[in-house]
Amino acid sequence: MRVLFVSDYPHLPSIKGGLQTTTHDLCHAIGVAGATAAVLCGQVEGAAGTIAPSVSDTSLGYLCMRAPAPLEALPLVAAAWQPDTIVVQSGMSLTRMVLASLDTGRPTVVYLHNVESHQLGGRLVPDPRLLYLANSHFTAQRWRALAGLQCAVIPPVVQADSYLAGASGDKVLFVNPVPIKGVELMFALAAHCPDIPFLVVESWNIEPVWRDWCRRRAQSLGNIEWLEPVDDMRPVYARSRLLLMPSVWEESFGRTSVEAQLNGMPVLASDRGALPEIVGRAGTVLDPHAPVERWADALRSLLAAHEDVSAVARRQGLGHAAATPLIVGQLLGLLAGHAAR
Numbered sequence: 001m002r003v004l005f006v007s008d009y010p011h012l013p014s015i016k017g018g019l020q021t022t023t024h025d026l027c028h029a030i031g032v033a034g035a036t037a038a039v040l041c042g043q044v045e046g047a048a049g050t051i052a053p054s055v056s057d058t059s060l061g062y063l064c065m066r067a068p069a070p071l072e073a074l075p076l077v078a079a080a081w082q083p084d085t086i087v088v089q090s091g092m093s094l095t096r097m098v099l100a101s102l103d104t105g106r107p108t109v110v111y112l113h114n115v116e117s118h119q120l121g122g123r124l125v126p127d128p129r130l131l132y133l134a135n136s137h138f139t140a141q142r143w144r145a146l147a148g149l150q151c152a153v154i155p156p157v158v159q160a161d162s163y164l165a166g167a168s169g170d171k172v173l174f175v176n177p178v179p180i181k182g183v184e185l186m187f188a189l190a191a192h193c194p195d196i197p198f199l200v201v202e203s204w205n206i207e208p209v210w211r212d213w214c215r216r217r218a219q220s221l222g223n224i225e226w227l228e229p230v231d232d233m234r235p236v237y238a239r240s241r242l243l244l245m246p247s248v249w250e251e252s253f254g255r256t257s258v259e260a261q262l263n264g265m266p267v268l269a270s271d272r273g274a275l276p277e278i279v280g281r282a283g284t285v286l287d288p289h290a291p292v293e294r295w296a297d298a299l300r301s302l303l304a305a306h307e308d309v310s311a312v313a314r315r316q317g318l319g320h321a322a323a324t325p326l327i328v329g330q331l332l333g334l335l336a337g338h339a340a341r
Contacts, residue, residue, distance in 0.1 A: 001035040001332060001339075004083035005111075006101065008070045008091040011041035012060060016203050016229050017176075018255045019090055019113050022135070022156040027062040029157045029328045038063040040070050040077050042091075044205065071100055078104040085335045087111050087133075095122030102129060107339040109133060112151060114252045115142040115273070124149060131338040133331075138274035139252040154331050156255050160321035162234075163259040168310075169239035171225070172196055172299065173265070175256050176203035177214055182246030182270060188292040189244070189299060190221050196299070198224045198244075201236055237263045242302055245269040246295070248288050254278045261317030264310035266302045268295070282313035 005023050012020045027037035043066050054067040063081075067073035071093060078086065078101075086101040088094060090113040101108040110124065111133040124132075124147045134140035134151035143149040177183040177200050190198045200218065202211070218224035230236060243260035245251075250273035257267045257278050267283035269275045276285045284298045302309060 001085070001336060002081070002083045003030060003035060003037045003085055003087060003332075003335060004040060004078070004081060005037065005087045005089055006040045006070060006074060006097060007089040008042040008093055008097065009089075010044045011039055011064055011066065013231060014044045014066075015205060016231075018156070018253065022113070022255060023089065024060060025157050025159045025162070026328070026331075027060075028159060029324050030332070031062065033325070033328045033332060035332055036062075038065065038081060038083070040065045040067065040074060042066070042070050043068055071097055074100045075104055078106055084339050085109055087335075090114050090119070092119055093121040095120050095124060098124075098130070107131075107335075109335060109338060111135070111154070112139055112143055112149075112252075115139055115146070115250055117146055123147065126150065131334060133334070135253045136274040136277065138250075138277065142250075152330075152334055154334075155320070155323075155327060156253055156258075157324045157327050158255065158258050158262070158317075158321050159324070160262055160318065162232075163237065163262050165234045165236075165238035165263050167238040168264065169241055170197060171199035171240045172242050172244050173236065173240035173260070174198060174200045174244045176201075178204060178206065178210075180247065180249040182248050182288060183214065185246040185288065185292065185295065186244060187217055187221070187224075189295055190218075190224050192292050192296045193299065194221070194223055196223065196303075199227065199236065199240060200224055201227045201233075202229045233259065237265065240265060241306060242299070243267045243269075243283075244299070245275065246286075246288050247272050247275065249273075251275050257283075258317055258320050261313040262321060263317070264314040266306065266309040266313050268299055268302055280312075280316055282309060282316045 030037040056065045085107045087109045088097045109131045132149045132151040133154045140151040174186045254275045267279045270288040271285040
């Protein structure tokens, strides 16, 4: 089976977000299962809004086609690469991409990785020509409530070897310092707990003025180390002891928490979206609007009980990673069934 994943978002290494890493690991897992995966994605704007021409490469271990306008490129790509199914993923013009995929005559699947309906560029409706997938039970339930969609749940696969660090540090790790991820609460916690070292790692492309503002705040506090995006998170996890994930928006999965759990890191997260399900017994979830004092108490409690909670976290993370063949098998079975219909 040949599976084409499509989004107008850029892909690795241009952007290092949950959608990109999930797609990357899934493409490799599909290859291990004996099928073939490829990616059609957008590109990051350069200086003065310039966009590079379309390029293709296999540097990530699978074919990645990077186009300035994936929506316009899709018909040609579908005709040239001949996918058995096209999987349209989250992006800023998802509904138009779905229609373009249907126009190719190829079986079309919609894989929903978030619950942000304003990003669709239109509306999704139940349609027998479409198979809907969701990355968590929370995401599936939300889209059923929003649009009456029946989504099969396919959680993100996490290739353990890519994230196991083999060491444990002393830092409280915070990834992706943007407002919706709870960066203000991170700063408040760092100020409230000056004796605890924090490590911040950028992920999404951040506006330069915002980055400079945050870095100055981190420097003034003195207990926050700030890192630019990295291709390999293992050295970061090796320096970390606990993951802080106080998201304000509704996380549809929370992939970073699984990566942290693989390394025995407890997770202190907000109770938004799918995070309570993903964190489980390997950490604590709180209302993101709770006073910083409650967050600080929970942080110190998890650090004090690190040895016990770490063992639970590692079991949960390894259990999720071990389910990869089952997840991929279920996915390929659903795709094959949809193509046959």
